[in-house]
Amino acid sequence: MVRNKYFYYLFLLNASINLINYVPRILIQDRFDGVLMSILIAVPAGSILMYVFAKILQRFPGEGLPEIFHSVFPVWISGLLLVLYGLGWYFSSAITLISFMDITSRYISPDVSPYIVLTGFLVVVGLSARLDSESLLYALEMVLYITMPLIAYMAWRVYSNPYFSWDSVRQIMTYAWNMPNYRTVAAATYIYTGYINMVVFNRIFRRFKIRYMFLIILVSIVSLFISLFGPIGILGANGAGEHVYPAFSAVDALRIRYFIIERMIYVFFVVYMILSLMNSIIHWHVGKELVLGGFKLEGEKPSLLPKKRKAEWWVLVLFSVVIFVLATVINQYTLNDMAIVFLDVRFAGEILLVVLLIYAAMRRGRRKRA
Secondary structure, eight states: OBOTHHHHHHHHHHHHHTTTSSHHHHHHHTTTTTHHHHHHHHHHHHHHHHHHHHHHHTTSTTOOHHHHHHHHSOHHHHHHHHHHHHHHHHHHHHHHHHHHHHHIIIIIOTTSOHHHHHHHHHHHHHHHTTSOHHHHHHHHHHHHHHHHHHHHHHHHHHHTOTTOOHHHHHHHHTTTTSOOOHHHHHHHGGGGGGGGGHHHHGGGBSSOOOOOHHHHHHHHHHHHHHHHHHHHHHHOTTGGGGOSSHHHHHHHTOBOTTSSOOBHHHHHHHHHHHHHHHHHHHHHHHHHHHHHHHTTOOTTOTTTHHHHHHHHHHHHHHHHHHHHHHHHHOOHHHHHHHHHHHHHHHHHHHHHHHHHHHHHHHHHHHHHHO
16 A cells, blocks of 8 residues: 555656646647636646545545446446546557657657657557556656656756746736637646546555645646746747747757756756656556456456456557557647647546546445435
């Protein structure tokens, strides 16, 4: 059993990984069209969803989403919901992996085939996703201890850069009262989405409770403003919107003086490669458990363990093949559209998940009273 601190690690991983997916690009695209008002809505909306989710989950100690759904819904409904949520969570990692393959080709090694890079990523992620939940959380703790100080250092270097344009930041602030839109709100709430991993990891938590919500809100606000204003300050209010990966383009413009590596992009790349792989491993692990749970293969029941071990290989191979095929047939513009659709659907799916858990808690409560 693990302690509550690992819940915050799951949140922190997702909060930090949003710099390399399409969240910054969406925020920057709407920099003149209500992004600040959207963030103002997204912070309380995401915080409330996380808090309600955590409070409801406390009523199901030691249970994952498959166990909860199978106990209150008919088999066909619970199975369908679990498979859909599992595939949705897996799709998040697909966007991350394909994006990072593209980033590697653009900024680091354009002469190396991107499919070789992607194959290496898939092997690491697929094999690691088979580890047990407790081992993955311990690995996540070590990864965050290594990468978080480097991320803080790089953020400081961005904002302390003498060429950082505070006038560009102030220019964006003049559009603060423009009306928000659903796409930007949905993208900004992605920073909280790490809590969804608890639908599987709740099985190994001991007396799970959520505390220090003010720290979660503070970290969320800081991360969102770094994602938005960091590239704008370096690339300009107009120029930031012309880049596919604004964070990488901004960091690529920075130099590390008196250090063995002169370009900060190399440090940034290594840090976010580690975080991307860790994030994808956890997403595949959660997606795999939900899909298997949809077929009544959840948990570690001794009678089902051999069948589950065989089935999870097929699931992980299918996950790998789908990502490899997608990487060969879609282009940059299609990937961007897919990411926007995913972020929009994900936000609605999170709201639906919280509603379903509230219903499940009410059903469980009525049974106990009966």
